Amino acid sequence: MTRHLVGLLGGLAVAASMPPWGFWPLAPLGVILLGLATSDSRRSRAITTLAFGIGWFGPGMVWMWFLTAPGYVVTTLLFAGWHAIAAAVSPRAPAPRAIAHTLIEAARLVAPFGGVPLATIAIGQAGGPLLPLARIGGVLLITWVVFHIGLSIGGRLAAALDRHDDMPSWAGILAGPLVAILLASLAPTGRDIGSAMTIAAVQGGGRQGTSALEVPSRLVTEAHLAATASIPADGRVDVVLWPENTIDVNGVAFVDSAQADVVAMEAARLGVPMLVGVTEDVSTARDLELAANDGRGFVNAHYVVTGEGAADGAYVKVRRVPYGEYVPLRDLLESLGAPVGQIPRDAVAGAGPAVLDLPDGERLAVAISWEVFFADRVRDGVTAGGSVLVNPTNGASYTWTVLQTQQIASSRLRAMETGRWVVQAAPTGLTAVIDDRGRVLERTDVSERRVIVHEVRLREGHTWYTRIGDRVIVALLGLAFALAALSARVRSRA
Known part of the structure; x- marks a missing residue:
């Protein structure tokens, strides 16, 4: 139960990173809480992430309530459920989980009924230092960076509290985001x-x-x-x-x-x-x-x-x-x-x-x-x-x-x-x-x-x-997730 409450608090933090509240550091903090609450049990991960999604989409999509209260409830549970499924089917490690959640956000850009891309992680980062990442990878790159950093730091904290040796290294946590930030600073901006x-x-x-x-x-x-x-x-x-x-x-x-x-x-x-x-x-x-x-x-x-x-x-x-x-x-x-x-x-x-x-x-x-x-x-x-x-x-x-x-x-x-x-x-x-x-x-x-x-x-x-749009980003994410899942399966059999 404690894990699920921590997940809910993490989702509320992500929601508070978005306008009209708009304090961008709360998104990575919220994902850190999700990573901290991660369990070895797929069922527990799914429930914790469902609570995280409800905390995220409940406030973030509240504008829908005044148009269609049933639609608001269904949409909140649907999107939270998608992320819960991602947590359950993904390997426990932070890297593949970050990719899985980013792919779910990619799905929200196109479904249901053409997509409902509101209350996204990237919307909460429009006023923060990760905004320049959009010029090279759009909202999906921003989303991946937030999930990758947050889940990795949360996983590291959880491993330290449990006295495990398999905590993510700082190099593994920061290498990808730092490369992306460097590329964004060098990439063309138009003229x-x-x-x-x-x-x-x-x-x-x-x-x-x-x-x-x-x-x-x-x-x-x-x-x-x-x-x-x-x-x-x-x-x-x-x-x-x-x-x-x-x-x-x-x-x-x-x-x-x-x-x-x-x-x-x-x-x-x-x-x-x-x-x-x-x-x-x-x-x-x-x-x-x-x-x-x-x-x-x-x-x-x-x-x-x-x-x-x-x-x-x-x-x-x-x-x-x-x-x-x-x-x-x-x-x-x-x-x-x-x-x-x-x-x-x-x-x-x-x-x-x-x-x-x-x-x-x-x-x-x-x-x-x-x-x-x-x-x-x-x-x-x-x-x-x-x-x-x-x-x-x-x-x-x-x-x-x-x-x-x-x-x-x-x-x-x-x-x-x-x-x-x-x-x-x-x-x-x-x-x-x-x-x-x-x-x-x-x-x-x-x-x-x-x-x-x-x-x-x-x-x-x-x-x-x-020049590239979202399709190339989604293809790369899908390939990376497939390789990570295959690697995790090979290790589990070794």
Whole structure:
């Protein structure tokens, strides 16, 4: 029982390393506690790690409670259970266990329903010294380093307390992480192209924790028009960025709507393009790159609107939020009496590259809201030529700031991974500007009406991570785990 309580405390420490609490040393400390509580018994290891996972994901995923309490409980137990399985099937030694837990975190990037990469170890390290590792190995390298160091030190402490001779050596503990840190300091970071762009990120303001049913879309649009009206037409701004879902049109294509005309008038006043978030019916939308669909859903798009009144290009969100923008297993859940009618239509995914092209030829990488948690979407936009990443988002429906602050941390990770500046715009917060080294240069508070005007550097080139992505990292981890498991099996038979 004591081991299980120590595991639970370790998980709580990992959760406390993440925003909004955000004290990064608590993650390695939490994993040290997990390593200290490790038992020779596979069953005991699994139960201890299950407790660790509950302590980790319970607070880290608490934002889900306000959307779906059953989903929150299931998700917490599912992810904790995956880590418990990793602890049970892995050899007891810290090195293979660290790899096994990292592979579980890799699985969370893609499953279930496309992945739920929140409350990750890496999110808790966005404000710490391990952040530069992202430019060579993304979030998985950061995750492995934390698990490797934590489990190894915990194993060493446990061996010392039990007076065992098989404690991990300090060389074995530190060699891999130190090599990774050295490589990160030498690896390419991308480069400035010698020019800049001034972006006005608009936050219309309003009460947090409200749904689209509670706040008419007209009020959201008016709030952002009012905020945009405060921007002087003095030629200082190059682009205006609105958040996701700030305009909702029905029965007509956005390009033909009254809302498009109003936005175009504001773009004409400022003499710059405006990037605006639009929800519209798929049956009336025009000239959008969409996945196969039955014509009955809606699209979540971001349009470039110019002063000439033209919707000059758009990007449609590819990574949709499960049970937020579409309902997986809808028919099954409906037969079980689940309230799937709260989301009567599914969003149709986009099929285009993650970029927006401005009238002057500049190309921006774009990740709409949820997509910024997925490194592959951002990597897609950067490898397609994006010189800056824009992240229009909408966290208005989430109570508290757990999700919003984790999103800022994810944007910091994406900035480091790609060597690009990030501009995030949200209707009720948080809106922020992050430089290519992952530093938050400016950020709004929740619910305030504010426009952040900031010059961002345009950049090109690649980091190692943008060249290789996660698949190579996963393959190397899988190979290393297989070799470690084989070695442990050979030793056990000797």
